[in-house]
Amino acid sequence: MKKTYQIEVDCANCANKMEIAASKTAGVKTASVNFMALKMTVEFEEGSDERTVMKQVLKACRKIEPDCEIEF
């Protein structure tokens, strides 16, 4: 299942780091961040719960960029 979320992040470098952090999160198959459109597209692993996984993704991203936001 693929879903796209609106995100808020200040610098392009942080956006790249967020992409890597999100991809490494459990339950995420692939993740890609479109910095210019401020969107993150996440493909979830089979059987994972969207909300739980996204919460983990946000936590992981906050470690890198405390100011970031993901709307889910």
Added chain:
Amino acid sequence: MTRKQKKILLRILLASVMLVIVRLLPSDGWLRFALFMLPYLCVGYDILIKAVKGIIHLQPFDENFLMAVATVGAIVLQEYPEGVAVMLFYQIGELFQSVAVGKSRRNISALMNIRPDFANLEGADGGTEAVDPYEVAVESVIVVRPGEKIPIDGVILSGESSLNTVTLTGESTPRDVGVGDEVVSGCMNVSGVLRVRTTKPFGESTVSKILDLVENASAKKSRSEHFIAKFARVYTPAVCLSALALAILPPVASLLLQRAPMWSDWIYRALTFLVISCPCALVISIPLTFFGGIGGASRAGILIKGSNYMETLSRVSTVALDKTGTLTEGSFDAVHVEARGVSEEMLLEYAALAELYSTHPIAQGLCRAVKQPLEAARVCDVTEMGGHGVNALVDGVRVCVGNEKLMATHGITAEMPQGVGTVVYVALDGVYAGAILLADRVKESAAEAIDALTRAGVRRKVMLTGDAHEVGEAVARDLGLDGAACELLPQDKLAAVERMLSEQKKGEYLAFVGDGINDAPVLSRADIGVAMGALGSDAAIEAADVVLMDDDPRKIARAIRISRKCMRIVRQNIALALGVKALCLILGALGIANMWLAIFADVGVMVPAVLNAIRALYVK
């Protein structure tokens, strides 16, 4: 500017004023330290907090941490003005980046603001109400007045008007429409009131699809962007380790050589390194350039579906073009009739009736050539043989309409008529009845388009067509093409493209241009698939990598030029950013550049890089 940005601007201005005042005040010792702390903390408190958080989360190569170390280090060395200035410039740089990116996003979105905000929904009583286009159900009736944009794809129920497609194609040529015509959202209604029955929901209408496409194109990253991302990941740790080395090795070496270690000197230079270790300018300007390029192209009616396609497009050296519909109008007109034993009118009539159910352009041309209305009731028993023609029963007469291959299968000898064109032979009840010569007009802009391709640096331009050799080769000669492959069946087109692909040099790409609908396999196989005349064609928009919203073949060369300009700007920005960084690192290591200069150069490089990126928006 957002509220957050305004707050930071305020802090920057406040801190700048404080810095100036504090520098002018004579003071020393702890008082001096305290005074300089005022502007320092004013402008940098959030960076320090984030730096501490970064340490806690074990993210040492966080730019906040680096800036914190650099400025704290400067302060420890009692270089108070430096410390404050570095923090100040860093914040200015970050703010500028934030504002510039936000502005570019909004600029490009505004240019792309072709999405209509409302629809006039017709109620049961005949009155209209302005509603959110998302709420209009399929098969509703909407009213579009002159001066308004058509909000949703649909079919005209009543009214006649002229439409301006400039928002979709970039060209203002008007299109006349009337009852029964399909209209596409995004077009501006110029003259008359139209009542339209919607055929799609707003979210799936053409204008929404195009906007989604342009927005999401930035997600398909180019090779340049991948390279920069990898580089940035390596660069920061590398520079930090070099800073460490710079802080330790030269002093230690001096000690070993029994010379003065000059710790503070070298530590200062190391701190300068830390300041330069932020790859921001580099990382931001590249995606921004592609975003601008894609946005600019879409305004010209050229939809490039990904930054990676932009890159490939710039390296196209061979273009293979479909003939019918791309280089020619795609409408076959009957120009010459040679009848044997029947009148010319009857020959045309029977041929047209036989072809009534066919969607082939030749069939449509034949039907157009007959003035009287064609009654479908007169036709039955229709069989279409691909590559040959049509057999049907018209008024009880066995009619065979097709090429010599069809005539041969029925054992009929045909007489070739005079003139170059596509020939359709007709046999009635097994007897040869005559031939009809049809010509597909070459587009007026076709010659100019091929010329433009040559000037754009495309070395090989080849035509692919299912049409006859004489016709294909004549058109190719007229237009100055480098070759033509004719009488190709659909699978032959794919094979032809495969062959050309294998002949391509490394790093040079092949583009195939077609009208999308039945060229899907070839469009996907080519390095770049370009669909032409996609106004309203979902299939074309799906299949191709680049979509030209109108039928103008000159846009192919324009698309290549746009992509080349974009890539030039990308390369300029990479060279600029890397060059300035390298220079600063060298000057910093030698002690020539101090921290002020370092951060100034860093920020300074971002400004022209971002402005340069915005240049990609403006396309000839």
